Structure formats: structure tokens, C-alpha cells
Amino acid sequence: MDLSQAYSMMMTDLGATLFLLIVAVSGLVLVVFDAFKPRHVATPWIAGLALSAGFVIEMMSIGAPEGLAWYDMMRTGGSAAFVNSLVLGSGALSIILTVPYLKKIGHNIGEVYAMILFATVGMLVLGAANNLVTVFVGLETMSICLYILTGFVRSESGSTESALKYFLLGAFSTGFFLYGIALIYGATGSMEFGAIRIAAEQSAGVMFWGGVSLLLVGFLFKVSAAPFHMWTPDVYQGAPTTITGFMSTASKAAAFAALVVVLWKALPAERWADVLAVFAVITMVIGNVIALSQQNIKRMLAYSSIAHAGYVLVGLASGSQAGYSGALFYLMVYTIMNIGAFGVLALLEWDGKEGSEQTLESLAGVGYRKPFLGWTMAVFMFSLSGFPPLAGFLGKWAVFAPAIDADLVWLAIIGVLTSAVSAYYYLRVLVVFFMKPEGENSPMAEHSFDIPRSSAAVLIACVVLLVVFGVTTFALDVTSGFFAADTVTQFLG
Amino acid sequence: MLSDFIPFFIQLGIAVGLSFTLLKAAALIGPKRDNVIKMTSYESGMDPIGSARERYSVKFYLVAMIFIVFDVEIVFLYPWAVSFDEFIAAGAGPGVMAVVLFFVIILAIGLVYDIKKGGLEFD
Amino acid sequence: MEITLNWYLTLSALLFSMGVIGFLFRRNAIVMLMCVELMLNSVNLSLVALSQSMGDTAGQILVFFVMSVAAAEAAVGLALVIAIFRDKLTIDVTQINLFKY
Secondary structure (H helix, E strand, O other): OOHHHHHHHHHHHHHHOHHHHHHHHHHHHHHHHHHHOOOOOHHHHHHHHHHHHHHHHHHHOOOOOOEEEOOOOEEEOHHHHHHHHHHHHHHHHHHHHHHHHHHHHOOOOOHHHHHHHHHHHHHHHHHOEOEHHHHHHHHHHHHHHHHHHHHOOOOOHHHHHHHHHHHHHHHHHHHHHHHHHHHHHHHHOOOEHHHHHHHHHHOOOHHHHHHHHHHHHHHHHHOOOOOOOOHHHHHHHHOOHHHHHHHHHHHHHHHHHHHHHHHHHHOOOOOOHHHHHHHHHHHHHHHHHHHOOOOOHHHHHHHHHHHHHHHHHHHHHOOOHHHHHHHHHHHHHHHHHHHHHHHHHHHHOOOOOOOOOOOOHHHOOHHHHOHHHHHHHHHHHHHHHOOOOOHHHHHHHHHHHHHHHOOOHHHHHHHHHHHHHHHHHHHHHHHHHHHOOOOOOOHHHHOOOOOOHHHHHHHHHHHHHHHHHHHOOHHHHHHHOOOOHHHHHHHHO | OHHHHHHHHHHHHHHHHHHHHHHHHHHHHOOOOOOHHHHOOOOOOOOOOOOOOOOOOHHHHHHHHHHHHHHHHHHHHHHHHHHHHHHHHOOOHHHHHHHHHHHHHHHHHHHHHHHHOOOOOOO | OOOOHHHHHHHHHHHHHHHHHHHHHOOEHHHHHHHHHHHHHHHHHHHHHHHHHHOOOHHHHHHHHHHHHHHHHHHHHHHHHHHHHHHHOOOEHHHOOOOOO
16 A cells, blocks of 8 residues: 555545535534533534535535545445435434424433434445445444434433433344454455455355345344334334434435445345345335334334335345335435424424323324424325325335336235335324314313424425425436446446 | 373362362361351451442443543554554655544543533542 | 464354343343443454454454444443433333333
């Protein structure tokens, strides 16, 4: 390695990953700023502006060709830029929703914003990784920050409990993930995706496939696919609602993006497709069936998020370029829908009561009292269940169609059937919102609440995006350019 | 090769066996005259007060946690310190120094935050 | 008798299994945390041994990161355990079941 070029290369790479630097340094600044000026009104602004700046930078480099930075540790441009802007956008929207929510539940602490920024840094590293070391560092930065974010409402038993559960199971899965990396390293002698693929195509023994399976277990845990989903309902229910929105979208998008890149660049195709198909079926069935019987909306959305992980796995199981790009497109749509749905739920916790206790029935009649929340929720629910012309429909088409092309017709059929089941529990929310009369001692009669303008703007933006991505296909066209076959050979070259 | 160790194992066996034999023999053939004073925890000392399982202040855990985090970050400085001469020889010394300084500054920020939040105040 | 790579890998696998079994059967949150640390450190042993035998430093670089991640995890885990203990006066995970349905 030529050391004399180290400094100039570093400067070039810093330019290529400027978005990451902005977010990380802003996080550090926030830590110090909050220590000296606690609960200052500027804290969320710094965090939001940093994420928005990163978002703009990454949006502009989506069209750029794929490149490598930091001694081939990270990818830039192309799909990495797409995932990064997804994560940054989700973070920015979550921060806007979080500000009024934290004020309402009386935990307006500045560290939350610093932690969101650090978690975002982890997700950005994860989404842009080109090496198993980078994957590990990104995954852990993200996870550790999310453990803290889940449990920061210390006065609430549900919050700390779910954080401990998340932490223990997350750390456990990290062990498997790491052992998988070690075995793959032992079998191939490298941790760089391209080199792993070359070595594995020459000889792939028990050690290699053992490592791959452990790695998959780690990934499936992080994306909450069944049967590794046990933590998801508790954590999503116990965490502060807007934080749930953030981690159910951004962290899932980043982890799935890393999984896509690992499958695409590091593992010889066709060996794991059937395994992923089996996991996809289990995940879709378990998520959708258990969601039917949930009384708490946050818990119901947690199971729904498990089900959506199953839909994305259908795209991955097809193992084709269209499948991967469909999965990325689906992740984007899912992010918009879920941020919106959890945003509405956060506003509906009008008495500061944690969503962990709120049952669906207590929300009867919201649609009449607050028509804005009712109608935006209707859009999110219809989109989640996959009604055209909303983006949820196009997203499902984008992951199921490649599965049919890859002769996995049975998988696509199960996917369509389970999403038909899902319509029941999504639409039940709307039935309660609009058709049930308010109960005698409905909490809504006693508490009046306002909708902050910033939150309303986020919800409207989500609705507009869902309609736009539902009736146009340009976003799908953008994602389908990412996994062209010649890019693989370019990396292998 | 393994046979070189046979004397060692014999000695080990004698040492362990002898200590067990002596202990057991003392218990078997020694006189036993128990009385109240003899059975106290500290014969001819103070009587122990309270439970041995006192609760520690949570401050101990805080300091321990801070120690773990700052202690372990040193591992990142070792490789740099070992290879710094090569970087200087290649003319990249100042740049690499800046990177390491940035890393140390990050740690310092953590320390500043900790002091400001009172994590090190041991009242 | 020479200590070969396989010895290290076997020891590492044994330690890892001990960590997994301990995690699954113990109910004290701190002991579970220790089991996770055992798992991470057994992987470190594998990585160092593999790295040494292949003459490649990538494995040892990952070990540095694993060590710092393990430290961060220990800190966060202890903080969470303290928060739980103040609330419930127990760290038995079977008693931490607010969301049982």
C-alpha cells in the first residue's frame, strides 16, 4: 500500500462521504451543546438541518455511477446514495414529528436528537458498506443507539423493559452475526464482498456455508423476519411512538440494503434463494395472521412491519436484478407509509399516555373529531394494505413480479393471499375511526388536543409522496438501474 | 517431547496429594473442642455487624462503565502508534496525526459531556 | 505436540456454545450480558487465530472494533439494567413481562 497517497486519498474520500461527516460532526456538536445549554430550542433544528443537508447531497448523487471509497470499505453513488437518502429523509421527518411528541410526553431531552443522529450515522455506514467490517460497525452503531432511544423514557416501565429486551436479544444476535463473519473470513480469507465471491466460486465448503447461515440469522433478526421476530412487537410497542416510526423504517431499510448488497455482490447466486423463500413465507404468514388479533395499534403495526419484511424477502428470494431493485423501491414506499402511520399515532396520544396502553377501541370516532388525522390515516392504511393507486400497490407489484419471473409463482401467490388477509386489520382501524360511535367515557371527550403545524406538514408530505409514487413509475425506474449485471463484473474485475 | 514432562507431573501429583492428605488427616485425627468464641467469624476480633451483602452506591457502576468505554478505545491508538514511523517516512505524518487527533477529540467530547452531566462527581 | 489452527477454532466454538447455552438458560440479566460478552470474545479468538494463520490483518482489525463494540454494549446494558432495577427491584428477565399477552 502506498502510504504517501494516504492523505490525499483521505481528502477525496471525505468529499465523497461528506454527508456522513456532516451528520456525525453535528451529532458530536449536539452532545456538547446540550450539555451546556440543556433543552435549548435550537437542538432539534441543528439535528434536522444536518439530516436535511445530508439528504440533499445524497439525493443529488443518486444518479452518479457506483464508486468505492475508503480503501474499498464503502460504496458511493447509485444504490448506496438511494438508501442513504432514504435513511436521511426518514430521520429528518422523524425529528420533525418527535419535537412536539417529546414535549407532550414531558421528556424533551436534547440527547435524543444526538442519538438519532448517531443512529443515522450507523445506518448510513451500513447501507453503504462494501466490506463485512463496515457492515458490522454500521450495524452496531445503529443498534446501540436504538437500544438507548427505545429506553430513554425512564419513568415509563414499558420503555425500559422493551429496551432491555431489545438489548439482550440484539446483542445475542450480534454474536451469531459476528461468528458468521469469522467463519466466512476463515473460508475465503477476505471480508471484502467482491473477494468473498471470487473465493466462494472457486471453493465453498462447510465452513463458508455455516458462516453464511449465521450471517443470515443475524440479518434476519435485525430486519425482524420470522422466526427471529420475537423482539419486534414488544419493542415497537414500548418505544416512544415517533422513535418506533424511525426505527421501524430507517433501520429496516439500512439493514435490508446491506443484506441486498451482501447477496448481490458476495454470495454466489441460486444457493440461498430457496432458503430466503421459506423465510419469506413464514414471515408473511406469521406477521399477517398474528396482527389480526391485536388490540393495540402500535403492536398491530409491529406485526404488520414483520409482514412487510416478508414482502421484501420475496423480492430478495427471486435473486434477480428486478427483485433487488423492487426490494429497494418497496423499502422506500414502506418508509413513507410507516412514518406517516406512526406520526398519526403519536398525535393521537393526546393525554401523554404511552401508546403501549391505548387500545384501538378507545380511538372510536377520531375520524369525525379530527378529520385530518382520520383521512391521512386512511391513506396510510390503504397504502399499507396495497390498494391501487397508492404506492403500496406498486411496491407490492415490484417485489412479487420478479418472483413470478424467477419461477417462484407459489411464493407470489402466498404473498398476495396474505396481503389480502392484511386488508382486514388495516381497514378495521378505519372502521373504528369512522364508523364506531364515541364511547360514554371516551378519553377524547375529556381531552382536546391540537395538531402541530409541523406534524401536519409531514403527514401531508407523506400522503402526497404515496400518491405520486403510486401513479408514476419514475422512482421504480431509478432503482432498477442500480443492479445491472455489468456493475458486478466491474467490481469483480 | 511429552515424556520430558513426566517428572513435572509426578511432582504435581505429590504436591496436590500431600496437601489433600494433610488437610484430611488434620480433620480426622486432630482434637475437636468447639466453643462459642471459637465459632465466631473473627476469633478474638470484633463481632461482625450487619450483612456482608451491602448494597453498593450506583456511582461505582457509573465509574466502571465510563472506565470500560474510555479504556477500550486505547486499542485504536496502538496500531497507529506502531505504524506512525512508516507514515512519517512516507510523508503522510501530519495528515495521519490530524486523523488521530480527531479521534481523540471525539473521546474528549465524551469526557466533557460526562463531567458536565456530573458523572464523575463522587459525593 | 503442536497447537494448530483447529485447536483455536475448536476452543472458540466451545466458548461460543457455552455463551449461547448460558444465554438461553440463565435468567439474570447481568449473567445473560456476560454470556453475550463470552460469545463476542470467543469470536475474537477465532478471528485472531485465522488472521494469524493466513498472515492477513483484516481479522485483527475487526477484533479492535468488536472490542470497542463490546465495551459500548456493556455500558449500555449495565445502564439499562440499573434503570430496570430501580423500577422493579429485580433483574430476573422472567419478571420483566409487562407486554405478556
